[in-house]
Amino acid sequence: xxxxxxxxxxxxxxxxxxxxxxxxxxxxxxxxxxxxxxxxxxxxxxxxxxxxxxxxxxxxxxxxxxxxxxxxxxxxxxxxxxxxxxxxxxxxxxxxxxxxxxxxxxxxxxxxxxxxxxxxxxxxxxxxxxxxxxxxxxxxxxxxxxxxxxxxxxxxxxxxxxxxxxxxxxxxxxxxxxxxxxxxxxxxxxxxxxxxxxxxxxxxxxxxxxxxxxxxxxxxxxxxxxxxxxxxxxxxxxxxxxxxxxxxxxxxxxxxxxxxxxxxxxxxx
Numbered sequence: 001x002x003x004x005x006x007x008x009x010x011x012x013x014x015x016x017x018x019x020x021x022x023x024x025x026x027x028x029x030x031x032x033x034x035x036x037x038x039x040x041x042x043x044x045x046x047x048x049x050x051x052x053x054x055x056x057x058x059x060x061x062x063x064x065x066x067x068x069x070x071x072x073x074x075x076x077x078x079x080x081x082x083x084x085x086x087x088x089x090x091x092x093x094x095x096x097x098x099x100x101x102x103x104x105x106x107x108x109x110x111x112x113x114x115x116x117x118x119x120x121x122x123x124x125x126x127x128x129x130x131x132x133x134x135x136x137x138x139x140x141x142x143x144x145x146x147x148x149x150x151x152x153x154x155x156x157x158x159x160x161x162x163x164x165x166x167x168x169x170x171x172x173x174x175x176x177x178x179x180x181x182x183x184x185x186x187x188x189x190x191x192x193x194x195x196x197x198x199x200x201x202x203x204x205x206x207x208x209x210x211x212x213x214x215x216x217x218x219x220x221x222x223x224x225x226x227x228x229x230x231x232x233x234x235x236x237x238x239x240x241x242x243x244x245x246x247x248x249x250x251x252x253x254x255x256x257x258x259x260x261x262x263x264x265x266x267x268x269x
Contacts, residue, residue, distance in 0.1 A: 015074075015075075016073055016074055016075055016076055017055070017071060017072065017073060017074060018051065018052060018071070018072050018074045018131075019069040019070065019071050019072070020034070020036075020040070020041040020051060020069060020070055020072060021039075021040050021041065021065065021066035021067075021068075021069055022040060022041050022042070022058055022060045022063075022065070022066070022067070022068050022069065022070050023037055023038075023040040023041065023042040023060070023065050024040075024060065024063060024064050024065040024067075025060065025061055025062055025063065026042055026043070026060055026061070027043075027057070027058070027059045027060065027061060028041065028042065028043055028054045028057070028058045028060075028070050028100075029043070029054065029057050029100075030054055030055065030056055030057045031053060031054060031101070032044070032053065032054040032100035032101065033050065033052075033053060033097045033099075033100045033101070033103075033111075033113060034050070034051050034052055034053065034054050034070060034072050034100070035048025035049060035050060035051065035097075035100075035111060036048055036049040036051055040065050040066065041069075041070045041072070043099070043100035044097050044099060044100045044111060045099060046097070046098045046099065046108075046109050046110045046111060047109050047110070047111060048111055049111070050097065050111050050112065050113045050129075050131060051072055051074065051131050052072030052073050052074040052075070052129075052131055053072060053073050053078060053129070054070055054071070054072055055071045055072060055073055056070075056071055058070040058071075074130070074131045075129060075130040075131060076128075076129065077117060077126055077127070077128050077129075078126070078127055078129060079120065079124065079125070079126050079127075080095070080103045080124070080125060080127050081103065081123055081124055082095055082103045082104060082105065082116070082123065082124070082125045082127065083102075083103065083104040083105070083106070083123065084104050084105030084106060085105060085116060085119065085122070085123060085124070085125045086122050086123070087119065087122075088119040090105070090116050090119055090125070091116050091117065091118065091119055092115055092116060093105045093115065093116045094107065094112060094114075094115055095112075095113055095114050095115060095116060095125070095127050095129075096108075096110035096111060096112055096113060097110060097111045097113050098110045098111075103127070113127070113129050114127045114128050114129030114130060115127065115128055116128075180268055180269070188268065189268050190267065190268060191220065191265040191266060191267055191268060192265070192266060192268050193263055193264070193265060194214070194215075194219065194264045194265065194266040195212055195214060195215060195262075195263075195264040196261075196262065196263045196264065197212065197261070197262060198226055198259055198260065198261045198262075199245075199247065199259070199260045199261075199262065200256075200258075200259050201229065201253045201256050201257065201258040201259070201260070202256050203256070204252060204253065204254045204255075204256055205252050205253075206233075206248060206249045206250070206251060206252040206253070207246060207247070207248045207249070208246070208247050209244050209245070209246040210244065210245050210246075210247070211243055211244055212243065212244065212245050212262075212264065213243050214243065215240050215241070215242070215243055215244060215245060215264055216240065216242060216266070217240055217241050217242055218240075218266075218267070219240045219264050219265060219266050220240070220264075220265040220266075221238045221239075221240050221245055221262055221263070221264050221265070222238075222262065222263045222265065223235055223238045223245075223247060223260050223261065223262040223263075224260070224261055225258065225259070225260055225261075226259040226260060226261045227257065227258060227259035228258065229249070229251075229253040229255065229257055229258035230253075230254075230255040230257055231251050231252065231253055231254060231255065232251060233249040233250045233251035233252075233253060233258075234249065234250050235247060235248070235249060235250075235260070236248045236249060236250050238262070240264065245262060245264070247260055247262075
C-alpha cells in the first residue's frame with residue numbers, strides 16, 4: 001500500500017470502549033466480565049480471553065452468533081469483590097476471573113483481568129483492568145508467581161549489560177544440564193577425573209595389578225604414596241589397561257604396608 005498523498009479521514013472511537021459480536025442464544029448482563037469464545041463475546045468462562053466489562057445488558061436469546069454486539073469497557077478502574085484480597089499489602093496483586101462475576105487472586109486456570117490498585121476493605125478492591133496487549137508489553141503485575149515454569153533464552157541473548165550487578169546471588173543449575181559443548185573453549189578441560197581410590201599393597205613383590213572396573217588402556221593415571229613402604233622404594237610407573245591398573249615400584253614391598261592413591265583421567269569428549 002502506498003503512503004498517503006492526501007488527507008484521509010478515519011473513523012475513531014474512544015480507546016476505552018469496544019463492541020464485539022455476541023455468541024448465539026446468550027445474555028450478557030451489565031457488569032459482566034466478558035470473554036471470547038471462537039471470536040464471539042460471552043459471559044466470561046475461566047481461561048477465556050478477557051475483553052472488558054459489559055456496559056449495557058445484551059439479550060441475544062434465540063439469536064444467531066453475531067446477531068447483536070455487546071459494548072464493553074476495555075480498560076480502566078473498577079471496584080470488585082475479590083477473593084484473596086485481605087489487606088492493604090495486596091495492592092499490586094494480580095486479579096483473575098473464574099466466571100463473569102467471580103474474581104480472585106488465585107491464578108489456577110482462571111483468566112487474568114488486572115491488578116489491585118487500591119485496597120478498599122477485606123474482599124473488596126479497586127482493580128485496574130486492561131485487555132490483551134501486543135507481544136512485549138506484558139507487565140510483572142500480569143504474571144502470577146507460577147506463570148512461567150519453563151523457558152529457553154535464545155543463544156547469546158544474555159549479556160553482562162543485561163544483568164543487574166546483584167541479579168544473581170545464588171543459583172543451582174539443574175542436574176545433567178551442563179555439558180562440555182556448553183563450556184567456553186578457555187575453560188573446557190582436556191581431561192576429566194573418571195575414577196579415584198587407594199590401593200593397599202599385596203603380594204610382596206615390586207609390581208601389583210589391581211582391578212578398577214571401567215578403566216581403559218587410553219586413560220592416564222596419576223599415583224602417589226599415601227603410606228610409604230618399609231622397604232625404600234618409589235613408584236617407577238603406572239600403566240592402565242582394560243579394567244586394570246598396574247603399579248611398579250623400584251623395589252619389592254615385602255612387608256605389604258604401602259598404600260597408594262590414584263586418579264584416573266580420561267580425555268574429555
